[in-house]
Amino acid sequence: MADAGLAQRRNSGTAGAYAVANTLLRFSPLLILCAFWEFLGLSGVISQQMLPGLGEIAQAFVKLLIEGNLLYNTLRSISRAATGLGAAVVVGILTGLLMASFRPVRLLVNPIVQIFYPMPKSALIPVVMIWLGLGDSSKILLIFLGCLLPVIVGTYNGARGVNPFLLWSAASLGASSFEVLREVVLPGAMPDILTGCRTALAFSFILMVSSEFVIATDGVGYMISSLGDGGLYPAMFAAIFFVAAIGFAADRGYAAFARRVLRWREA
Amino acid sequence: MEMAEVRPIAATPKASQTRRPGRAASPKLVDTIVQIGVIAALAAAWEVGARYGAINPFLLPPLSTVLQRLWDDLLSGAVLVDLGLTLYRALLGFFIGAVIGVPIGVLMSRSSLVRWFFDPLISIGFPMPKIAFLPIFILWFDIYDTSKIIMVAFSCFFPIVSATWAGTSSLDKWPIWSARSFGAKERDLLWEVYLPMAMPQILTGLQVALPVGMITTIVTEMLMGGRGIGGTMITAGRFADSVGVFAGIVEIVLLGFAVVKSLEMVRRRVLVWHPESRR
Numbered sequence: 001m002a003d004a005g006l007a008q009r010r011n012s013g014t015a016g017a018y019a020v021a022n023t024l025l026r027f028s029p030l031l032i033l034c035a036f037w038e039f040l041g042l043s044g045v046i047s048q049q050m051l052p053g054l055g056e057i058a059q060a061f062v063k064l065l066i067e068g069n070l071l072y073n074t075l076r077s078i079s080r081a082a083t084g085l086g087a088a089v090v091v092g093i094l095t096g097l098l099m100a101s102f103r104p105v106r107l108l109v110n111p112i113v114q115i116f117y118p119m120p121k122s123a124l125i126p127v128v129m130i131w132l133g134l135g136d137s138s139k140i141l142l143i144f145l146g147c148l149l150p151v152i153v154g155t156y157n158g159a160r161g162v163n164p165f166l167l168w169s170a171a172s173l174g175a176s177s178f179e180v181l182r183e184v185v186l187p188g189a190m191p192d193i194l195t196g197c198r199t200a201l202a203f204s205f206i207l208m209v210s211s212e213f214v215i216a217t218d219g220v221g222y223m224i225s226s227l228g229d230g231g232l233y234p235a236m237f238a239a240i241f242f243v244a245a246i247g248f249a250a251d252r253g254y255a256a257f258a259r260r261v262l263r264w265r266e267a
Numbered sequence: 268m269e270m271a272e273v274r275p276i277a278a279t280p281k282a283s284q285t286r287r288p289g290r291a292a293s294p295k296l297v298d299t300i301v302q303i304g305v306i307a308a309l310a311a312a313w314e315v316g317a318r319y320g321a322i323n324p325f326l327l328p329p330l331s332t333v334l335q336r337l338w339d340d341l342l343s344g345a346v347l348v349d350l351g352l353t354l355y356r357a358l359l360g361f362f363i364g365a366v367i368g369v370p371i372g373v374l375m376s377r378s379s380l381v382r383w384f385f386d387p388l389i390s391i392g393f394p395m396p397k398i399a400f401l402p403i404f405i406l407w408f409d410i411y412d413t414s415k416i417i418m419v420a421f422s423c424f425f426p427i428v429s430a431t432w433a434g435t436s437s438l439d440k441w442p443i444w445s446a447r448s449f450g451a452k453e454r455d456l457l458w459e460v461y462l463p464m465a466m467p468q469i470l471t472g473l474q475v476a477l478p479v480g481m482i483t484t485i486v487t488e489m490l491m492g493g494r495g496i497g498g499t500m501i502t503a504g505r506f507a508d509s510v511g512v513f514a515g516i517v518e519i520v521l522l523g524f525a526v527v528k529s530l531e532m533v534r535r536r537v538l539v540w541h542p543e544s545r546r
Contacts, residue, residue, distance in 0.1 A: 118526070120478060213490050228405070
């Protein structure tokens with residue numbers, strides 16, 4: 001069975017029933033897990049309350065989608081995460097490039113990065129609550145701050161790692177320092193920047209959901225915790241799986257985007 | 268897996284400097300002094316700005332007030348209880364994640380059956396925001412330590428297992444062949460060849476997982492209340508006690524710094540034989 005999985009990965013281009021069968025085989029452990037889940041619930045080892053049946057969860061999901069405001073809350077959450085993350089990417093890349101190019105900037109920013117990099121960013125939740133209250137801006141600021149450092153560090157490491165010969169030859173061909181930055185340093189640092197942004201993407205989801213658990217009046221994290229508080233467990237499970245699926249899809253989409261951006265590099 | 272490449276700045280760029288005795292060390296010394304100066308200046312600006320009205324002291328209480336609160340709480344023992352509980356939950360969860368994750372990662376590279384079973388689960392579980400599952404763990408294991416620690420272990424598990432899997436499956440074949448030709452058995456190979464060769468990547472996985480575990484611990488504490496830095500901070504926040512919140516931030520900065528740096532030291536110690544520590 002494992003061989004089938006491997007073969008599927010080797011020639012992923014093959015279409016048709018063969019590929020479908022292979023994908024099914026590859027993801028069959030998930031089906032086994034689902035069957036186990038159903039078995040635990042149906043056999044009564046664990047109460048239905050604790051472990052709602054998958055059918056029930058699916059029904060609750062459809063209901064949330066049609067009657068409830070799952071989509072609305074998800075959009076609210078994602079718009080906050082995207083705003084914070086987008087700002088963090090722009091500011092982080094600029095700061096990282098400036099740090100790598102100018103010593104004063106490096107000396108100024110590096111100690112701050114060093115101190116705050118290891119800090120668990122979720123600890124800022126009460127701080128942004130005090131600063132900006134319970135609305136959108138507090139969560140956007142939290143996501144921005146949490147995502148900023150991975151982007152700065154990735155960009156800085158990448159920009160410092162650019163081959164100095166490339167910088168020298170660009171300069172000797174008459175490029176201004178801004179042109180060197182844009183044409184040589186930025187593309188050279190791109191793999192590390194993209195890795196930093198991927199970490200930031202993961203952080204943005206973590207911080208989005210956890211800030212909404214703790215302080216929120218809407219959003220998908222708030223929805224999950226209020227469904228849980230109300231004892232609507234099938235719906236809670238459905239919303240949780242939905243968020244997890246969105247996080248998964250975002251990461252996969254980002255990976256595809258990163259591959260596209262880096263197409264010009266030799267593998 | 269690719270998350271692993273992000274490292275604190277100190278880890279990489281300084282390595283390019285070749286070590287020379289005498290005067291070559293002085294620019295580095297100047298850098299260090301300037302950077303310490305930057306931190307001191309920031310602290311001074313915080314203190315002066317908050318004390319003399321440039322900043323609203325509710326939004327950012329003066330540093331000296333925050334440190335005074337920290338000192339009082341230290342004397343009463345509250346800080347140590349909070350730090351101890353948070354550290355205990357984070358490290359135990361991390362440890363459980365590592366104890367389960369590393370063997371599964373090794374087995375995934377050695378046995379096709381294990382790989383078949385775990386590969387889809389890991390590749391789906393790795394990019395998911397694990398924190399979303401917290402309400403499920405609360406439902407299953409109540410709101411006390413068990414659910415917090417299981418949540419931390421669950422979020423640490425994925426980076427560890429995927430780093431271990433990647434590390435043990437891309438091994439150079441020559442050392443394995445030569446060990447075999449010297450008569451090493453499979454079990455010797457595991458301890459003498461596979462694990463040491465994969466150790467840099469395993470450690471990188473652990474270095475990614477530990478901060479994730481800390482983030483998760485803080486969130487679980489905030490959500491479920493009770494003691495621990497996260498719980499104390501969110502209580503302070505709800506009572507608009509901004510001094511308490513910032514005292515918590517100072518604690519957490521110190522704790523995060525200490526934990527991350529200790530793991531870096533462990534890495535240097537464990538990899539003393541490895542070319543990476545000879546830079």
